[in-house]
Amino acid sequence: MPGTVLPPFPDDVPTVPLLIIDYSLIKEGDAREVDRLWQAATELGFWYLKNHGAEEEADAMFDTGEATLNLPLEEKMKFEPGEHFLSFGYKHAGWMVTDKAGNPDSVEFMSVSKDDILARPAVANRTYPTPVEASMDSSVRPFTIKAIEITGVLFSVLGDRLGLPKGMLASVHRPDERSGSEARFLKVAGSLNCQAPPEKASLGAHTDYGSFSFLHNRLGGLQVFPLGSDGWKYVKPIPGHAICNIGDAMNIFSGGILRSNVHRIVPPPKEQAAYDRWSLVYFTRPGDSVPLEPLSEQSAMIADAVAKAPAGKYNTGTTAKGWFARRVRNVQLTKFTGPQTWQAGKGTEHQEF
């Protein structure tokens, strides 16, 4: 709630020391900072981003998210996507499974399609609750435009380092091509968190479906499982710092060079658990029709990585839209028939936990 003083993140829980990347230096082309970004994207696939210039837009979006997800359940349920949309609209807590045993999640989301945000007043996919529609000009579109701009700069730098022709990554993420890109508000009610054990997943272990996630946290609860680690580690929220991560599509395009790391949400640690957990993310996903295959013909470095990987590992045989649809479909509680459904919804780096 605006004005609520949140308890600090505890200093006695295991955290992952993400690299802090300075966006203003990346924009200037600072060679050392570009090296650090490359290290973050290839080793863990998660990093903090400071000086990104979207701080005010993100704050305004938290207000929009609270106004939206604090609506009565009955009102929010009018915006459930139904069968024909991928994820745009409202997802109630308990709609998804969190693990192969079929335990339900406890996160609710409102996901707003980039195509709707950029098309308003026209409707590209659907409409959203009044607080979202009424804030399109004041928060939703300004935040989205900043997120698209920041993502474009990071992709340009990562594309150069991958040996891709200039504009290659931009061409598979054109804002004017219909895609699964979306701004998402998330809430986990404190009343659910404080009854749950600290290890109970609110959102199960997953990799992100798309290319890149630009995430904003206030309370803890996000955890990452670094490769070779002895367990889950919290990502400590730092004011003004976004949390960025690579998703499956960039992992596939790069033949595995960029990492799409597994993460999950658990109740915020210790005293923080009693509070509602709000978060905000902009997901960049490739254009719907883009084949999800390594960009080997455009980069010798990617071709070499693919040649060294097990045969066919990165050949999905589907488009970005097909990949997204498969993953969303198989995580639904009502479609769950056993561990095989969970397995059928997995992404590039799924491991057993």
Ligand SMILES: O=C(O)CCC(=O)C(=O)O
């Ligand atoms: O709320 C968070 O911190 C993470 C959300 C997330 O991982 C997702 O929506 O994919």
Ligand SMILES: [Fe+2]
């Ligand atoms: Fe995620």
